Amino acid sequence: MKSKPQSVIAATGSYIPDTIIKNDHFLSHRFFDKDGTIIPKENTEIIRKFKEITGIEERRYAAPNERASDLGFFAAKDALESSGIDPESLDYIIVAHNFGDIPVGSNRVDTVPTLASRIKQMLKIENPDCIAYDLPFGCPGWVQGLIQADYYIRSGDAKRCLVIGTETLSRIIDPHDRDSLLYGDGSGAAILEASESGESGILAHKTRTYAIEHALLLAMDSSYTSEYPMQEDLFIKMNGRKLYEFAITNVPLLVKDALDKAGLHISEISKVLIHQANEKMDMVILERLFKLYGMKSPGEEIMPMSISWLGNSSVATVPTLLDLIMKGQMKEHSLKSGDKVVIASVGAGMNINAVIYQL
Structure with a gap:
C-alpha cells in the first residue's frame, strides 16, 4: 500500500511594514480603565510597566495605502519568488486574519470578497482549481491553516497550499486602552507541498x-x-x-x-x-x-x-x-x-x- 504523503514547508515569506512605532509614541495618549475612569498614573510609568511585562519596545504599522490583503500579497509574493514556485501550481490559498481589510480613518471591517480571493487576484493566478478562502480563528489562525493544509495534502486532495497570516491590528485598537500598546501589523506566509520522502514534514x-x-x-x-x-x-x-x-x-x-x-x-x-x-x-x-x-x-x-x-x-x-x-x-x-x-x-x-x- 502506498504511504500517505508528508506535508513539507517548501517556502516561507513575510512582510514587515516600514513604519516603526516606538513606545514613546503613546506618551501623549489618555488611558482609561474599563469603567471609564482615567488611569491615575503618568504615561511614563504605564509604558515602563508595559515594557517590563510584555518585552515590547516598538511595533510596526502598515502604511496608509496598505491593507491586510496587501500585506498578505507581499508575504505570499516573497514566498513564491524566493522559492521559484509557480503560483499556478497552488491548489489552495488559505488566509488567516481576524478583521479583514480596514482602511485608514475607518473602523469598519471589510471581508467581501475574501482576502484570499483578493490576494489570488493580486497574484494573477488564473487557475480556477486554486481554491481561495479565509480562516478566522483568532491568533492561532495561521497555525490552524497549516493543519488544514496538512489534511488536504495527506488526503491526496492537494499538492501545494499557500497559507498566509495577515493583520492590521493598528486600525482596530482603542487609543484609550493600555492594551493598544501590544499590537502591530504584518504578514507571514508558508507554502506546504506534498513529499514522498518521509524524511521531513x-x-x-x-x-x-x-x-x-x-x-x-x-x-x-x-x-x-x-x-x-x-x-x-x-x-x-x-x-x-x-x-x-x-x-x-x-x-x-x-x-x-x-x-x-x-x-x-x-x-x-x-x-x-x-x-x-x-x-x-x-x-x-x-x-x-x-x-x-x-x-x-x-x-x-x-x-x-x-x-x-x-x-x-x-x-x-x-x-x-x-x-x-x-x-x-x-x-x-x-x-x-x-x-x-x-x-x-x-x-x-x-x-x-x-x-x-x-x-
Whole structure:
C-alpha cells in the first residue's frame, strides 16, 4: 500500500511594514480603565510597566495605502519568488486574519470578497482549481491553516497550499486602552507541498477550543471612554489577567499532547516557535512545558522572540518569525535539516494549537 504523503514547508515569506512605532509614541495618549475612569498614573510609568511585562519596545504599522490583503500579497509574493514556485501550481490559498481589510480613518471591517480571493487576484493566478478562502480563528489562525493544509495534502486532495497570516491590528485598537500598546501589523506566509520522502514534514498536530468559560476573554467592545467621537465603533478588548492564566495553564499541556502524538520527548526539540503575544507569558509557558518533563527551561536559547521590535501582529507573528529564521535574519537562531520544531499559538475563541514539524 502506498504511504500517505508528508506535508513539507517548501517556502516561507513575510512582510514587515516600514513604519516603526516606538513606545514613546503613546506618551501623549489618555488611558482609561474599563469603567471609564482615567488611569491615575503618568504615561511614563504605564509604558515602563508595559515594557517590563510584555518585552515590547516598538511595533510596526502598515502604511496608509496598505491593507491586510496587501500585506498578505507581499508575504505570499516573497514566498513564491524566493522559492521559484509557480503560483499556478497552488491548489489552495488559505488566509488567516481576524478583521479583514480596514482602511485608514475607518473602523469598519471589510471581508467581501475574501482576502484570499483578493490576494489570488493580486497574484494573477488564473487557475480556477486554486481554491481561495479565509480562516478566522483568532491568533492561532495561521497555525490552524497549516493543519488544514496538512489534511488536504495527506488526503491526496492537494499538492501545494499557500497559507498566509495577515493583520492590521493598528486600525482596530482603542487609543484609550493600555492594551493598544501590544499590537502591530504584518504578514507571514508558508507554502506546504506534498513529499514522498518521509524524511521531513508535519509529524503531528493538536487543536483545542475552550469556549464555555473562556470564549469572551478576547472580544469586541466599545471604547473605554465616552470621549471617543464614534461611540458605535468597536475595538479589540481582552481580559489580560485571565487570558494570561488560561495560556500558561493550557498551552503547555496541549504542546505535550502534540509531542506525545509524534512520539517525541521535549529534549528532541530544537526550537519552540510560539505566538508573540507577551514575552513574560511565553517564557512561563516554556518553563511549564519543560517542567512537565521534569526539566529546566533553556529559555531564549530554544525560543526565538521577535515581540520586542514587532509587537503582537496576531496571526502574522509565527509565520513571520519562521521566515526570519529560515532566511538567517534572527541572531543566534538557525534551523537545519533534521531539526524538530514546535509551532504553537493561543488566542481568541479561546483556541490553542500546536504543530510538530521536522525539517
